[in-house]
Amino acid sequence: MRKPLPLLKLSLAAAALLAWPSAGARQPYDGVVALVDDQIILLSELEELRMVSAEQQPGMMRLPADKQRQELLEKLIDDKVVLVKAKQDTNIKVSERDISPRVEDAIGRYVEQQGGEKKFEMLLKQTNGMSLAQFRARLSQQYLDQSYRQKLQFKYVGDHDPSNQQVKEFFSRYRDSLPMQQNGLRLSHIQIKIKPSATLEHAALLKADTLIKRLDKGESFSDLAKAKSDDFSGKEGGDLGYTKRGTLDPDFERAAFSLDAGDYTKVPVRSRFGYHIIKVTGKKDNEIRCSHILVRLIPESSDSAHTLAYMDSLRASALKNNDFAAQAGKLSEDKNSKDHGGSLGWFTRDKLDPRYLQAVDSLKVGGISAPVAIGDSYHIFRLDGTSAERKMSLEEDWADISQIARNYFMNQKLSGFVKKWRETVHVENRLAQFKNLSSAPEAGDEGGLGGGQD
Secondary structure, three states: OOOOOOOOOOHHHHHHHOOOOOOOOOOOOOOEEEEEOOEEEEHHHHHHHHHHHHHHOHHHHHOOHHHHHHHHHHHHHHHHHHHHHHHHOOOOOOOHHHHHHHHHHHHHHHHHHHOOHHHHHHHHHHHHOOOHHHHHHHHHHHHHHHHHHHHHHHHHHOOOOOOHHHHHHHHHHHHHHOOOEEEEEEEEEEEEEOOOOHHHHHHHHHHHHHHHHHHHOOOOHHHHHHHHOOOHHHHHOOEEEEEEOOOOOHHHHHHHHOOOOOOEOOOOEEEOOEEEEEEEEEEEOOEEEEEEEEEEOOOOHHHHHHHHHHHHHHHHHHHHHOOHHHHHHHHOOOHHHHOOOOEEEEEEHHHOOHHHHHHHOOOOOOOEOOOEEEOOEEEEEEEEEEEEEEOOOOOOOHHHHHHHHHHHHHHHHHHHHHHHHHOOOOEEEOHHHOOOOOOOOOOOOOOOOOOOOO
């Protein structure tokens, strides 16, 4: 029997915090089951986490109900400890402006899934007793807290993917505890980014060059960032705080680490966001503190139309010549999949992004979708296979297993810090005060432990 996969301390808590309307979401009672400094944990949060863990970690439901609550409350407390420490760190800055696009994107997906805003509002009212405005406010706060936690995690443990050998060893150790893949779709894709025209590129570069010349003449970097930067950090004078090596855009980071403290780049640095002027304000060990001015590059509608036409031609060629994998290997801009003929592996239908699902839902195996715009790119998808239920394998689920392994290793690193931080904050566990919690789901007969993900 393989060793069971340990529960990931923070991942299930994050999943519950981002949970949205589900059966039984409204609680007939509530109360504070724990305090972490000025942060409270409600009984309803704990019961939401139990429902999420029943899906992601079914082995948890084999424990007695009181044991489930004790273990899951410890995870929520750890989550709040991380949040408290993140908000105490003056170098970590998060604003509602940072998370507003994510909130609106999430709400847009929910509205689309429910067939319109009115139907979604009705569902919110029936299941949670809240309005869309209240739901938006709640989601905003949850994303805000999540961003604080992620930034603290990145600061202390970075964001490094496990090596191929680590993924293989992880799979060998926990293979029997990984979740089953249900109702799966195996996909490949070709991705081409929507690039700004040469005219836009030249104009942005010229603007960035002009700003460098103003700095050379003695203007304040902070004042210029406040007035001219297209990044949210502009209002803070461009300050990004201290970050560890490996957490920033690679092109940005490469230029930043080549500078001495007090210096700024004399040539604009191109990243996927646009052109940056970077100033290093501090260095220590493997960390760097930067300020930057961003001249953002946003493609126009004509650039999107040009990319769409190109993708249409690639699809026509792939259908005619049956060379989808060859085209992906040669042309796709997704570095993670192009060396595998564009293969993305397996996805469960219910967890697939609605935009992906809409593109492939009507395809037969071997079919190729029309181009679909997702984020800053166009994609064409090929449906490579379907399956009602199957076990994960390294050959077909490398990306999913790598992600689970990444979460596990990062949480292992973070847990040592959390243990120390718990000694520096006030933690009050009140679960013993709550009796007769019979309305929550009791232990079931589900099988072995599954692997939760963020």
